[in-house]
Amino acid sequence: MIVSKVSVIIPNYNAERYIELCLESIKKNKSELEIIIIDDGSIDGSRKKLSKLSKEDSRIVVEYQANMNASVARNRGMDLATGQYIIFVDADDILEAGAIDLMVESMEEYQVDLVIGNHILVDKSGKLINKSDDFIEKSYIEKNPMNLVDKVPNPPNKLYKLEIIRRNGISWGNVRIGQDINFYLKYLLFCKNVALLSNVVYSWRILSSSMSHKPSLKILDIVNSFKNIRNYYILMNREKLYVKYIQCIEFEHYNRQMEKQKYFQDRAQRRFIVSYFSYFLKRIMSQGIKKSVNFPNYKKRYFTCKIKLTCKSLYVSKLYSRMMKNR
Known part of the structure; x- marks a missing residue:
């Protein structure tokens, strides 16, 4: 039985079109969840939609800030988090059904400090483009986490321990490029072991309008x-x-x-x-x-x-x- 609480941190910027689909995928888990959405100064209809969604589900907490960047939003989300575990999901990502449950179960069964699952790439309509370059073909436990420094650092396929983050003062660097690798490499420093799962846990939506493609x-x-x-x-x-x-x-x-x-x-x-x-x-x-x-x-x-x-x-x-x- 899953009893551990998971904090899901979502930075949102002009993702009115995708945020509801993202939340629907997150809710397909049995774990106790708190969903913390930090709106990073959106100028589309996000504020109205988020207000509606939070009223419909008490697990959703929304906070608004001026546009700074996703790192600032995630750090604020961590400040508010109360879960034992924490996962960072972008507003246009889609988690596989039961993905959080699977990662929590793996964290506790194998007594590891970090769980990494597989991800696939999809287009703006959700159609499969390809699987990730570093696709995990067979699940295993890595006992030297520094061997994983070259893994794709995207956050939604990783379950972290909030206690490790806070004990070591780990935060997202306030930078415009390389935010994911920044946090991941800091956290990896304090892992004793890591579980890598062959299961696909999320779909990374590739948008031509995103900063990484301009x-x-x-x-x-x-x-x-x-x-x-x-x-x-x-x-x-x-x-x-x-x-x-x-x-x-x-x-x-x-x-x-x-x-x-x-x-x-x-x-x-x-x-x-x-x-x-x-x-x-x-x-x-x-x-x-x-x-x-x-x-x-x-x-x-x-x-x-x-x-x-x-x-x-x-x-x-x-x-x-x-x-x-x-x-």
Whole structure:
């Protein structure tokens, strides 16, 4: 019998179209739930809809804030949470029926500090696009959680312990890019073991209008996210662990964001983006990244990146952009 209370934190920004479907999927669980929705300054009809939904279900608590970002909203949700466990769901996500129950049962049966399930990608209408790149084919228990630093950090397929979060002062970094990886890598630091489930627990809706799919100089903020993570590891006296496991992840995220330069029409912007990330990538390369335990997984991308930085003029050219867009 499931008796543990779960706090579901949902940041909402202009998701009037999807929030009700999201809530319906969450309610398909037997666990005791409190659903905390932090509206991040929506300008659509969200406020009216949320007011109606909260009156219909006493488990739903809604709080409004000026538009800041999802991290601020999630941190506020954590402040209000009273559950033993906590899950973060975006307003346009859809949980599988019984997903929360399954993760709670796994948390307690296997006595782990974190549960990670599978997720699939769907379009705006809910049609399947593909399964995730790091799909878990067989359930298992990971006894060295730092081996999981390169898992997709999306929050809705993860069940956390609120006590671990509060005891260690873990929060979402106030950044515009890399929010999920920021929180996930901080929490992973305090896990003794993790349960990974082959079950699909949620559908990630891919929207072309989301920030991650629009050319924007906000991509530069990934650097601030990793600075925040590194500073937290230093604060916890775990900087050596950061270098050993996280440095390659930092490199990968900078490299990935730099590659988005090809979507910018203005050559000056492309040059600026590459120059900006070049500075930080070269610094990581000079800090002994090859000694990181997970470097073999990134070896090919490491040398490809070196070539790009050596041939900057070609890399920022229209020819490169056209070639890569057509791939």
